[in-house]
Structure formats: C-alpha cells, structure tokens
Amino acid sequence: MLVVVFFVLTVTLFPLGVGPEASVLRRIAPGVIWVSALLAAMLSLDRLFQVDFEDGSLDQLALAPLPLELVAAAKCLAHWLSTGLPLLVISPLLGILLNLSGEAYGTLLLAMAIGTPSLSLVGAIGAALTVGIRRGGVLLSLLVLPLYIPVLIFGVGAIDAALVGLGGNAHLLVLAAILLIALPLAPWAVAGALRLNLE
Amino acid sequence: MRAPATLSFTGKNLTCTRGDTTVFTDLDFDVDPGEALIVRGVNGSGKSSLLRMAAGFLAPTEGELRREGDLIAKDPENHFTRLHYLGHLNALKPAFTVLENLEFWRRLFSGSTRSTGIKTDARALDRLGLSAIADMPTHYLSAGQRRRLALARLLAVARPLWLLDEPTSSLDDAGSETLVQLISEHLSTGGMVIAAVHGELAVPDCKTIVLGSEPPVS
Numbered sequence: 390m391l392v393v394v395f396f397v398l399t400v401t402l403f404p405l406g407v408g409p410e411a412s413v414l415r416r417i418a419p420g421v422i423w424v425s426a427l428l429a430a431m432l433s434l435d436r437l438f439q440v441d442f443e444d445g446s447l448d449q450l451a452l453a454p455l456p457l458e459l460v461a462a463a464k465c466l467a468h469w470l471s472t473g474l475p476l477l478v479i480s481p482l483l484g485i486l487l488n489l490s491g492e493a494y495g496t497l498l499l500a501m502a503i504g505t506p507s508l509s510l511v512g513a514i515g516a517a518l519t520v521g522i523r524r525g526g527v528l529l530s531l532l533v534l535p536l537y538i539p540v541l542i543f544g545v546g547a548i549d550a551a552l553v554g555l556g557g558n559a560h561l562l563v564l565a566a567i568l569l570i571a572l573p574l575a576p577w578a579v580a581g582a583l584r585l586n587l588e
Numbered sequence: 589m590r591a592p593a594t595l596s597f598t599g600k601n602l603t604c605t606r607g608d609t610t611v612f613t614d615l616d617f618d619v620d621p622g623e624a625l626i627v628r629g630v631n632g633s634g635k636s637s638l639l640r641m642a643a644g645f646l647a648p649t650e651g652e653l654r655r656e657g658d659l660i661a662k663d664p665e666n667h668f669t670r671l672h673y674l675g676h677l678n679a680l681k682p683a684f685t686v687l688e689n690l691e692f693w694r695r696l697f698s699g700s701t702r703s704t705g706i707k708t709d710a711r712a713l714d715r716l717g718l719s720a721i722a723d724m725p726t727h728y729l730s731a732g733q734r735r736r737l738a739l740a741r742l743l744a745v746a747r748p749l750w751l752l753d754e755p756t757s758s759l760d761d762a763g764s765e766t767l768v769q770l771i772s773e774h775l776s777t778g779g780m781v782i783a784a785v786h787g788e789l790a791v792p793d794c795k796t797i798v799l800g801s802e803p804p805v806s
Contacts, residue, residue, distance in 0.1 A: 445677025
C-alpha cells in the first residue's frame, strides 16, 4: 500500500513543480506516470530477499526440494502482485489528474500490464545480488535503474504513439518481448545470485 | 587408499579461506550412519564455516566433500534435500504462529499436504514442549522458545544428516536435555549428526574434532 501512496504522491508533485498548465501536463503525463512507477517498484525491492537472508530462511529455502529458481519466480510474482498490480490499477486515476487524453487509457493500462512484470523480474536480480550487503538499497538502485530504461522508453513510447493516432502496438510488442526474455532468465539469474550469497 | 564407505559423509583435506584469512587447512572428518561428530574450538576457529561447508553452502577452497562416495559439488541439490541445517538463525516469521511456521517449513520440505502432516507437527511441538503456545505468533516467543521451534523442524521432516551450529544456545537445561535425547534417537535410527558446541553436550560415544588448536594464520 505504501508503494501506491508513494506513486500517487510522486505524480502529484509534478503539477506543483511544473505548474498547473493543462497542455504541459498532458504532454508529460506518460513520462511522469512511468518514471514514478519505476521508482515506486524499486522502493520495495530491497526487502524482497533481505528479510529471508537476515532471519536464516534463505538457508532453509536452499535445502527445500523446491528448486531455488521456482522460489525466485514465486518471489517475483509476489512482488508484482503487491507492487505492479496496484500501480496498474491506480494509473488511470493519475492519468486523469495529469489531463491525459481519453484515447490513451487503453494503451496505458496495457503498457503497464506488460511492462510492470518485467520491472519485478529484473529488479529481483538486483535485489538478489545485493542481499548480503548492509544498506544495499543505493547500490540496488544503481544496478537496477539502468536496466529499467528499455521498459521506460517503450512504455512511454506506446502511450505517445497512441496519442498521435499511430497506435501503440509496435511498442507494446517490444514490451512483451522484454517480458518474454525476462520471464525465463530472471528467476535463473536470481537463483544463481542467491546461491552466491549462501556463503 | 581405502574405498569410500557406502553411506558415510566425509570431508578430505578441507581448506577454508574467507577473504584473505585462512580459517582452517587440511581438515578431515568422516561420519557414518549412527554417528555423531562434535566440533569444538574457540571463537573464530571456523566451526560455523565448517558447518556451512558441510551443508554445501560454502565451497571448500581446497579438498572435497563426499556423500555416500559421490562428490557433493557435482550434485548439491541431492545433498541439500537430505540434510537439516540449523544455524544461529531460526528462520521464523514473527507474524505467523508457532504452528504456522512449523507447518510452512514441513510442507515446503516434504511437499506433503496439510492433512497428512498435521499429526507430525503436533508430535514435534509436543516433544519440544511448545503445544501450549502453538497458536501464539512467534513474535511473542522468548529466544529459547524460538530455538525449540527451530529444533521442532528436525522432527517434523525426517532427514538423515543434521548439521547443528551451537544448537543449545538460549536453551534451558531441560531443553538441552531434550536435544540430547533427540540426537540419541536420531543416531539410533541410523542418522548422522555434526554439531558445533561450546559447552557440554552429553551425546554418548561421539567423535570430536577440535579446530584452531593454533591461532588462525592471517
């Protein structure tokens, strides 16, 4: 829930910062929503494996017959359900707040639906790599934010394309491609990073 | 060269290096079914490192670990699913109750369903004297009670090798006594135990290795 509040607060800061002019807000709306979503998704990442590391659960998870890759996938799903999904649900409301045009909402929802799972998957790799580092939050942002750029570019691109009447399909397909690459590879990478941290 | 014993768990020429520090070198051990190995040593002599190594978490810098003659490094998962590791941390989630914590790990470890294992959980809790507080969130438990709950995991899921890192820490006398009984029973059914301890752990006829008889070289 905190993540959603953070998301809403960040987005509402923009009208205060750049002024309430409707045409300006309409122009920057897709970018503002996506950037805020990236930051909000990252906010909860550092606790994804940290708690399990600190209380010894990670050792026990490694001893379970369930492959660590599946544990990692379940963690990503949990992160998306508690972060990506609420962001997705609340984003049209923020679109209205920023005066986003009516024809872009469908694309906004689709782009968020396809893009946010990639944020959880890619973010989990960073979280697993930094799990043994105390106060690894800053390092985690440095690792993960650059990897979020493709999602940002094509997420915003899809909405912009829909706004000018081109249709966002091409961008959405690229977002889907990113997700399809991240889906099998990220849990595998996460499990590898977690095994390193068992030492 | 002797042929590797079929069911034993052995370590040969083990060297452990952490960063630039050599923790121990050329360590050998072997544990057969029904045997306990007690690891002793001063603080920082590498008892915990040895146990993490035995669990397969920490790769030996040199040397090799074998389970039933097979190299553990080749198939760590096979080793992982046949051991219990109890370190300094109890792996309990504070918001869940005693029973929920135990049930979660039991189900994850054995893959069994709720209905078949519920008696196992109750028996394990009863054995550790936790039945009365089964529905209490672990957040409210004392350190000793948390330790007992972590020990209950050893009973809830049967696995042949127990690796115990200072298992008696925060346990009262009665708790330590129960632990010794549990270990004896485990050994009598052909189990293996490696335990790092400081004080007394009155396990009948066990092997002992002492680490760090000379100060670690840095």
